[in-house]
Amino acid sequence: MDARHAAAANAELLAALAGRPLVCVDRFSTVLRTGYTGPAPIEALRPGLAIGCYSAWDPALADMVVAAEDRTRVRSVAERHGWLRRVRHDAARHLVKLDRPPVVFTRHGGAQLRELAGPGGTVAAIDDGVRATIEAGHLFDDLLRAAGVPAVARIRCVHVDRLPGLAELRRAVGTERVVVQAGGGGTVIVSGEGDMGRAARLLGPYRVAAYVDGWPAAVTVLSVPDGGDGVRVYADRPSHTTTGAAEPAIGPLSAAGTDWSRPWPAPAAALLIECAERVAVWAWRRYGIAGLFGMEAILTASERVHLSAIKWRHQEGAEVSAVNQQAVGLPPFVLAHLAVMLGHPVTWLGDPQEFNHVTLLRATQRGGPFSVRIRLSEGQPVRVAAGQGSGVYRLDNADRLRWVRRGAHPFDADTDQGEILLADLPGPEVVCHPGADIATFEGFTGGGMQPFHGPGSVSPFTRRVLAAVRDLFLPHERR
Known part of the structure; x- marks a missing residue:
């Protein structure tokens, strides 16, 4: 990383915080670790207090961590969705001890987060009502039209208050399979x-769109006020994502993840970046909002790209996509995002057109980071019985995972030499139920390894890793 950029980003974040402690509230209590660990750590990004669902590990520890599973000793779907209620009292006890009102970093705001921040505290997220409007599925096509997104990137759709018969929907959008998105949330x-x-x-009204067959994709975007009437827009390298994979060879584990190492066709990547710029400019003019957001799309076999959703928030994928910024010598976007949320100018990013040109060049090349989310998909509850917790592992000749060293950043593992970073592993006392997050495995490949072979198919290497992760666990015997 360029030392000048790192120093400027660190100084600007400290100025934006103005002496206030940084507190992270996220399911992953190490949510910002790619910024404050690895080969070019920025210590201003290390939280004074992290509040989450899953335990942290060294070297990704915040100064203080409050994790729900340290109390419940359970990972499950219910815990994943209800963890904040479990820790709010413990979190409040630590928050009240801070010498100044905190800045709370979170994916999106809300009354619960404002209450947690307390009097004088700041929740570094856009207004929840604005976010909900932008993310509303039934308004998606109207938003794209208002932003001037080219018709070639939009999917044919209709809007209805009540769902008619399937035959009528098929005629309206021109495909046998249709996608129903509801204003009340949900997609079928x-x-x-x-x-x-x-x-x-689902609760209407509805947007019913043609089904587009292809590879799900995503791009992380950052918009920064330019000090005048507009915003500068920076697009990260677009990714290929998988919606899930479950194969008999890997037992009761499923995997879903994001891969930035697979090359994109240049015209499709250029169109996606153009769409990101248009959406960011529209959001600034319409709502006065900037910062990090994500766009989801479908990349077809004919190399066309169609937008499918906008998520105006810091998404889970942004943590590992930060490695793309570090790979070109810049600090992660999230430092600028925090500054924007706190109303502080950002000067270290440089010219957005130059950045996006580099993004486009890199998007057409092999190599980059990846992240694979591993979940227990079926069977009985399990516990960790082997391994040494989160860190860098290597597959041995018998395809068993062997501990190598401490680590918390994808660059810590030499993936092309068989190493991986296993992150967010539970401790041996934690019982994992079906549907629970087991771990993520992450790395950076020069192109010699691919985590996925298709939108629902893992590569042989990933299959070997999943089988080895399965062998770290044994069935939990109820007492």
Whole structure:
């Protein structure tokens, strides 16, 4: 990383915080670790207090960590969605001990987070109402039109208050399979009459779109006020994502993740970046908002790209996508995002057109970071019985995971030499139930390894890793 950029970003974040402690509230209590660990750590990004669901590990520890599973000793779907209620009292006890009101970093705000921040505290996120409007599925096509997104990147759709019959929907959008998105939240892919019941249970109004077959994709975008009437827009390298993979060879584990190492066709990447710029400018003019957001899309076999969603928040993928910024000598976008949320200018990013040109060049080349989320998909509860917790591991000749060293950053593992970073592993006392997050495995490849072979298919290397992770666990014996 360029030392001048790192020093400037660190100084500007400290100025934006103005002596206030940084507190992270996120399911992953190490959510900012790619910024404050690794080969070019920025210590201003290390939280004074991290409040989360999963335990942290050294060297990714904040100064103080409050994690729900340290109390419950359980990982499950219910805990994943309800963890903040479990820790709010413990978190409040630590927050009240701070010498100044905190700045709370979170993916999106809300009354619960404002209450947690307390009097004088600042929640570094955009207004929840604005976010909900931008992310509303039934308004998506209207938003794209208002932003001037080219028609070639939009998916044919109709808007209805009540769902008609499937035959009518098929005629309206021109495909046998249709995608129903509800204003009340939720998406259902309808392949036949049997799926219409699930779609009808969603709360309307509805956006019904043509089903587009292809590889799900995403891009992280940062917009920064330019000091005048506009914003500078920086697009990260677009990724390929997988919605899930479950294969008999790997047992009761499923994987879903994001891969930035697979090359993109240049015209599709250029169109995606153009769409990101248009959406960012529209959001600034319409709502006066800037910062990090994500765009989701479908990349087809014919190399066309179609937008499918906007998520105006710091997303889970942004943590590992930060490695793309570090790979070109810049600090992670999240430092600028925090400064923007706190109303502080950002000077270290440079010219956005130059940055996006470099992004486009890198997008067409092999090599980059990746992240694979591993979940327990079925079977009985399990516990960790081997390994030494989160860190860098290597597959041995018998495809067993062997501990190598401490680590918390994808650059810590030499992936092309068989090493991986296993992050967010539970401790041996934590019982993991079906549906629970087991771990992520991360790394940076020069192109010699691919984590996925398709949108729902893992590579042989990933299959070996998943099988080895499975062997770290044994069935939990109820007492």
